[in-house]
Amino acid sequence: MTAIEMGFVAEGEPWEGPDHRQRVAAKKRQRMRALLLSTTLRLLMDNLNAPPSIDDIIRTAQVSRGTFYKYFPSSEAILRELIGKMAERWVRAADPIVRSHDDPAEHISRGIRLASMLAVHQPGVAGILGRFGWSGHHAPSMLEFVRRDIEDGVRHNRFAPMPTTLAFNIVTGAAMSAMHRMLETAGKDDISELAAAVALRALGVESTTADAISSSPLNTNIVLFEDMLDATNLEAS
Incomplete structure (x- = not known):
């Protein structure tokens, strides 16, 4: 017996079974999550x-507070997911360039x-x-991106033995200082x-070597950063 004969759908109308309805509902949830994330990003x-409050987000997205809570328990939760997604895509884009050399000192530089x-x-x-990211500890992929190279460098005597936390602070401090200076100017x-x-010098690399590594050609182009701009649309995965 067909769906028409069973009375589930009128003749001439497409049969939308439970799988179809589930897919439609899933797409709606995906679109709403993407809307909330992109709104938070814009703010x-x-x-x-x-960081934006829940009131800021729902007012800009034009959704109810109840709708927000269906997807995120707090403003901190949506911020953490947003920053995590951005950082993950940045690491994914940068990693091939960083890993094109087998020296952990080159990776750090x-x-x-x-x-x-x-x-x-x-x-x-x-800026976000x-x-x-690093400073707010909302981006575990970025933290791991640095930590693995530090540990590898110490293990292979490329860097001086020191607590990983100290080395990590050296690297992220240098990165953040440079980034903020570049933003300011x-x-x-x-x-x-x-x-x-x-x-690199603070990690124990000899000065002349540190200078040479840090001024070596960096084979990248604007495409990397165009991809990063596309990633900020943050379609929900």
Whole structure:
């Protein structure tokens, strides 16, 4: 017996079974989550001094508080997911460039320099990641991105033995300082190579070697940063 004969659908109308309804409902949920994330992103881009409140988000997205709570338990939760998604995509884009050399000192230097370049080409993204990413611990992928190279460098005697936390603070401090300086001067004061060299020396790399590594050619182009801009649309996964 067909769906028409059973009375579930009128003749001439498509049969929409439970699987179809589930797919439609899933797409609606995905669109709503994407709307909430993109709204939060837009509010952050407009004001980096303070993360948006739930009231800010629902007013801008034009949804109810109940709708927000169906997807996120708090403003902190949506911020954490947003920053995590942005950081993950940034690491995914930067990793092939960083990993094109087998020296952990090169990895550290390239990571710092790429972060500085992000500040020039995508200042909004850099501002958010700098404000809420490393420093806010909302981006575990970015933290792991640095930690694995530090541990590898110490293990292979490329870096001086030291607590991982201390080495981590050296690297992220140099990266954040360079990024903020580049943001402040709109890229006119490029201290990315200097910041990378200072970080490497602090990790125990000899000065001449640190300077050479930090000024070595960095094979990248604007496509990396265009991809990062696309990623900020943050379609929910």
